[in-house]
Amino acid sequence: MSLETVSFGEILSDLRAFKKVSVEELATExxxxxxxxxxxxxxxxxxxxxxxxxxxxxxVEVSYFINYASSSTFNYVTAVFQLIKKYKRERDYEAIxxxxxxxxxxxxxKQISSQQFMLWHEGICKYYLHNNLTESVQLLYRAIDLTNPDRNNLSEHEIEILTSLAIIKFxxxxxxxxTNIFEDALDNLDSLPHILDPKVKLRILYxxxxxLSGRDLYNESLKYSNxxxxxxxxxxxxxxxxxxxxQSGENYIKIDEIEKGIEYINKAKEVFILQNDEKFAKLVSLELDKLLEKC
Structure with missing residues (x-):
């Protein structure tokens, strides 16, 4: 069998047999x-x-599999990125x-795109894990500068990094x-001919x-939440x-449109229930009570 044609599965099977580990032993947990x-x-x-x-x-090291498996059978870099994204959704910055x-x-x-992805997430970790704002900001800008040192006409991927920076400022x-960074991100995104991931725009709008709500600019905030x-x-x-x-419901209450605010917050609760997110549904009810107490 030549190394060019060896598959990940064959490597795994041969190594398990060589190590005298049964399928049951290797699969456990x-x-x-x-x-x-x-x-x-x-x-x-x-x-x-x-x-x-x-x-x-x-x-063995994970690289054992990668060194021998053909790239067509197992894309290690993609797998790493997917795992990092998974941990980011779970806010497990230590694992990242x-x-x-x-x-x-x-x-x-070592490819520029891979370096950029890793720098981006290292910058996020520096803030959420190590509470190092300065180094976090530097890493995020360095990540953008790898592909766009002028920081003009940002790509969708660069806009995502800029959005992370805006979130940290928030x-x-x-x-x-x-606000300034989010607006810059939105302007760049709206100038693109196509958006590959609509979630990018949603993160910016949110x-x-x-x-803007944090600045007590409730009508302006309402524009983006709606x-x-x-x-x-x-x-x-x-x-x-x-x-x-x-967010819209909170804004309506803040501008004294109480009934409309209650309606929107109840809709938020319904959405969370549909998503089987009982925790957020209960939190929304509690926050609504707090908002109405202040009216």
Missing amino acids: ICSIEELIEYEKGKKYPTLDQLYEIADRLN YEIIDRERENPLF EESDFIAA GLSQT LGINYCINNELLYLFGEFYY
């Missing part, structure tokens, strides 16, 4: 036996976190930082800076709405749908 058999037959591939556990149990640190010298990540209650609601409806998306309804 990692995946089902049926899944492991599918991995070895090349019918399915493990997630990256599963791959780390498999490699650890077989006492461990991956970045582990792969820092990996030659597979977290710092630097609402004016956050950030602008939150930031734009977000319409964008979700037009694109058939539930992403941030409940949050936009809540």
Whole structure:
């Protein structure tokens, strides 16, 4: 068998046999036996976190699989990015930082686009994990500068990085800076001929709405939260749908349109219930009570 044609499944099967580890032993607490058999037959591939556990149990580095498997059977860089995105959704910044640190010298990540992705998420971790605002901002700008040192006519990917910077400014209650960055991100996004991921625009609209509300500019905030609601409806998306309804409801209450505010916040609650998010549904009810107490 030549190295050019060897598959990930064959590598896994041969290594497991060489290490004298049974299918049952290797699968325990990692995946089902049926899944492991599918991995070895090349019918399915493990997630990256599963791959780390498999490699650890077989006492090899993850790179063992990558060095011998053809790129057509297992795209390691893509798998790493998917795992980082998963941890970002879960706000597990420690897990993200461990991956970045582990792969820092990996030659597979030497392409500019890969370096940019890793710098971007290292910048996020520096803020949320290490509370280092200065280094976080520097890393995020460095990530953008890798592909666009002039910071003009940003690509969608560069806009995502800029949005992360705006969110961090919002977290710092630097609402004016956050507003300016969000507006810059939105202007750049609206100038693109196509948007590949509509969630990018939703994150910007939501950030602008939150930031303007933080500045007590409720009517301006309302403009963006209602734009977000319409964008979700037009694109058939539930992403941030409940949050936009809540933000609009809060804004309406703040400008003394109480009944309309209650209506929108109740719609937010309905959306969270539809998404089986009981925690947020209860939180919305509590926040509504607090808002009405202040009226």
